[in-house]
Amino acid sequence: MWPTAKDLLDNLQIQGFASQAFMATSDNDVFGNTDEGGGFGFTELGLNALFSPHSRLQLSAQMLSRRAGKDNTGVPRLDFAFLDYRLYSHEANQFGIRFGRLKNPFGFYNDTRDVPFTRPSILLPQSIYFDRTRNVGLSSDSIQFYGETSNAKWGDFAIQFGIIRPIVDDRDTEISLLGPRLTGNLSPDVSLIGRGLFETPGKRFRLAVSGIWFNADYKPGVKEAGLINPGSIEFSPIYVSAQYNTERWTLTSEYALRKFRYTDFDVTDLDILDFYGESFYFQGEYRFNHKWEALIRYDVLYTDRSDRDGSEFAALRGKPAHSRFAKDLTVGLRWNITPRIMARLEYHRINGTAWLAPLDNPDASMTSKNWNLFAAQLSFRF
């Protein structure tokens, strides 16, 4: 029997959100010029549709507009659009395949990182969820397999595994990975991503391990012929995530070890790059009631774990040592005014500038090592 128009409409869900933040910093710029009295440079808009024409088939897509600093101008982009086919389903066990542009499944928050209501804070822990190379991490064109199984005694297991083509052609990513002087382009190579998640029956404990094996190739610009070869970059981070939930408390910690390797550029400065970055945070969220929540977090990023204080880098490159680490102590407050409207306040005390966006802070020697960030945000969903 073919479904009627009404049946089809019943199987369509549309949701969206809009969010505006105010940010002020004592020094350094985050999402626009924020160190001269603050600014309203951070706006997030999203519109999302999910359609299930058949019990095994789902189609979903999300448009996103993000205005945040020089690399995010607010031009709407296709965040994801994919087809999901359920190959096997029996009670609590599922197995299926997804095809299209998908969110990259890593850590606890990446899949929904641009949706204020799903974040623990206005800014996600930047050590893990960089906003400066965000487009690499965000979504990619992929084929993904997923499986879920559930055991009454042990809990739920979920696995996602994807073969992906990452999105690397934006300027902020190119600058972050190759520096501001090169004029060529990065192009994606076949990459892999996977995440395994275990949750106890009441989701009291949630544990996840995710990994990416990301590859990109550099194509030198016209004027660079003979100066640099078409090299490649391998970036392979591993994430371990853990969470503990009670009625009032949610305690979360994530750790990342990020391997970078540059090869075949025939430029000594680049080809010697073979190092591990390291990130972790500890976070506590406390729910006073349905309306009010508080947050405290300590977040640490080392660009190179064998040079945590950045001194070797400073000696070699003549750039500030503090651009190679960032330690961020954050406190925040969330007010759920209605189920659809949320307000947030947040204060960061930061030592180091490793996650600052280079497009917003082009001259590293002009940045300040110790700085503060204040943010307020109002978000609406429908």
Add this chain to the structure above:
Amino acid sequence: MMRTPNTKHLYILLTMLLFVITDIKAESHYQIVTHPSVNEDSISKNYLRAIFSMRPRAWSNDLIIKVFVLPDDNPLHHSFAKEQLGLFPYQLRQSWDRLVFSGTGQAPTTVSSNEEMRLRIMNTPGAIGYLETAYIDDEINILQIK
């Protein structure tokens, strides 16, 4: 005043009866309900939790599962989530948001009252929800949890 052994027994009996009554009240204060098209009489707790976590999409007869819930701060929603699923309402909302905004699943339909829940369950093939016992009539199926 002297208390006879008989009144003592009576007190014990009354106290026990009180426990039994409150127990029955707690058990039967609400039920998990489905549209009659759902051909299940009883399902496992595990399967129920998967359904309200929006993971399975169809019943065993291929009918699409339609989940209805009361608002997050509704006391019946809180009791249902805690007692039947072992979850707090905020955990359910978080997992639904993760599905919706990653495009991998839907959120349940939120209804405002028991009365609306009754109407939606009655009129939607494949529907599942929960209702205070007083709202249940023979146009609605009760689902037992094994």
